[in-house]
Amino acid sequence: MHEFSIAKNIFDTVFQNIDKEDTVSKVTVEIGSFSGIESESIIFCWDILKENTRLKDSVIEVLSTDTTAECRKCGEIYTVRDYFFLCPECGSSDSEIIRGDKIILKSIEVEENG
Numbered sequence: 314m315h316e317f318s319i320a321k322n323i324f325d326t327v328f329q330n331i332d333k334e335d336t337v338s339k340v341t342v343e344i345g346s347f348s349g350i351e352s353e354s355i356i357f358c359w360d361i362l363k364e365n366t367r368l369k370d371s372v373i374e375v376l377s378t379d380t381t382a383e384c385r386k387c388g389e390i391y392t393v394r395d396y397f398f399l400c401p402e403c404g405s406s407d408s409e410i411i412r413g414d415k416i417i418l419k420s421i422e423v424e425e426n427g
């Protein structure tokens with residue numbers, strides 16, 4: 314399952330970024346609309362992965378972002394709607410995705426111990 318390996322990647326990255334004593338309360342990730350990743354699946358996988366680990370009390374928050382593309386012809390940057398790549402400035406379809414095709418780990422919230 315594609316989503317499971319993505320969730321596992323996030324999980325491993327969080328583990329690498331926390332101290333041994335840290336209790337993670339919340340992890341926030343950003344998923345681009347073009348990645349095709351379903352946020353529900355990530356949340357579902359997270360709940361499986363965190364069981365019996367130090368992340369068991371954590372929740373994962375998934376934010377979705379628009380897909381942004383840059384026109385290779387005129388350099389216009391625009392938001393892609395419905396997988397439709399057409400520069401609003403010059404009409405070219407030769408564009409490069411600059412945001413929205415990835416999943417990004419935004420933040421890790423750690424509880425204060427004590």
Ligand SMILES: [Zn+2]
Pocket residue numbers: 384385386387388389400401402403404405
């Ligand atoms: Zn253009």
